[in-house]
Amino acid sequence: MTCPDYKDLMMGYLDDELDDAQKQSFEDHLASCQDCSGELEGFRELKQITDQVALVEPEDKIWQDYWSGIYNRVERRIGWILFSAAAILLLIYGGFRLIEALIKDPTVDIILKAGLLAIIAGLAVLFVSVLRERIHFWKRDRYKDVRR
Amino acid sequence: MHSVCDQQTLAIQRCQRGRPEAFEWIVNRYMKQAYSIALGLVGNRDDALELSQEAFYRALRNIDKLKSHSKFFPWFYQILKNLCFTHLRKRVSRSTGNLEETGYLPAEATGTAWFDPEAVAEANETKSKVWEAIGRLKEKHREVIILRHFQNMSYDEIAENLFCSKGTVMSRLYHARKKLKVMLDDQKGGRHI
Numbered sequence: 421m422t423c424p425d426y427k428d429l430m431m432g433y434l435d436d437e438l439d440d441a442q443k444q445s446f447e448d449h450l451a452s453c454q455d456c457s458g459e460l461e462g463f464r465e466l467k468q469i470t471d472q473v474a475l476v477e478p479e480d481k482i483w484q485d486y487w488s489g490i491y492n493r494v495e496r497r498i499g500w501i502l503f504s505a506a507a508i509l510l511l512i513y514g515g516f517r518l519i520e521a522l523i524k525d526p527t528v529d530i531i532l533k534a535g536l537l538a539i540i541a542g543l544a545v546l547f548v549s550v551l552r553e554r555i556h557f558w559k560r561d562r563y564k565d566v567r568r
Numbered sequence: 569m570h571s572v573c574d575q576q577t578l579a580i581q582r583c584q585r586g587r588p589e590a591f592e593w594i595v596n597r598y599m600k601q602a603y604s605i606a607l608g609l610v611g612n613r614d615d616a617l618e619l620s621q622e623a624f625y626r627a628l629r630n631i632d633k634l635k636s637h638s639k640f641f642p643w644f645y646q647i648l649k650n651l652c653f654t655h656l657r658k659r660v661s662r663s664t665g666n667l668e669e670t671g672y673l674p675a676e677a678t679g680t681a682w683f684d685p686e687a688v689a690e691a692n693e694t695k696s697k698v699w700e701a702i703g704r705l706k707e708k709h710r711e712v713i714i715l716r717h718f719q720n721m722s723y724d725e726i727a728e729n730l731f732c733s734k735g736t737v738m739s740r741l742y743h744a745r746k747k748l749k750v751m752l753d754d755q756k757g758g759r760h761i
Contacts, residue, residue: 428739437722494588
């Protein structure tokens, strides 16, 4: 093993995470390498300093309200789903009734009626096309079950 | 009497059957650890609280994807750290937007402005500098320092949470501490700490 190979072991040695064989091997290397001994000493000093840094414990009150903060998000999501589904349903229904009324109205110009029907047909084709594409790619996505 | 592992498995199974209230047991078990990791990664108490709660909420939403019930925390940790790092990247990106307008680099763009010294217990000048230097480390280096120093995780636990080998943990810790040491030496005008 060369010096760079011992650099990683140096961390394990510093944190007492090496097995006996690794520890012995590292100590043998230390005895013959001044660079690594000096570096280890520097890391020991750094560890002493970082060990003094502790994070502030928050007040107990935040733990009492912690779960409700998460549960509120769950409730809001359900609320949003219901709201969105209802809004989409009403929009589709309202749009359908409006178009139906326009088409049945004999006073509305035939060009407007044809235009409206073309827009609806176009939207339907686009929707089916996008949906088919998404399903096609989703089925072929080799990474869909990979943990992200 | 169920063991903690059994209770966790039961709670996850209940959640997967559509009973979100069962998740409270999981939250109570891990909330302090989650908050503390988020605080270490983003350096700000309000953000840490918000992000750790959001991570639990997302974990609950995706609980069906959790295959091994005993591996909840490593799985949850991926969600938490991704949220924290995305949050920091957005802040940096907003700050560098200011750079284009003003022509100078604001403190926020260095990634350290949110490392609030008040997050450190009994803060003094040295501790604040260490805390600030941790905030300037790369993401992959910062997380090993946080897990090792503030969570007191063993190398095996860190490896499990990061889905990497113990050798990789040692290597990342070496580079993280080396960078940290260089930054602290620089702050002291080149003198070794």
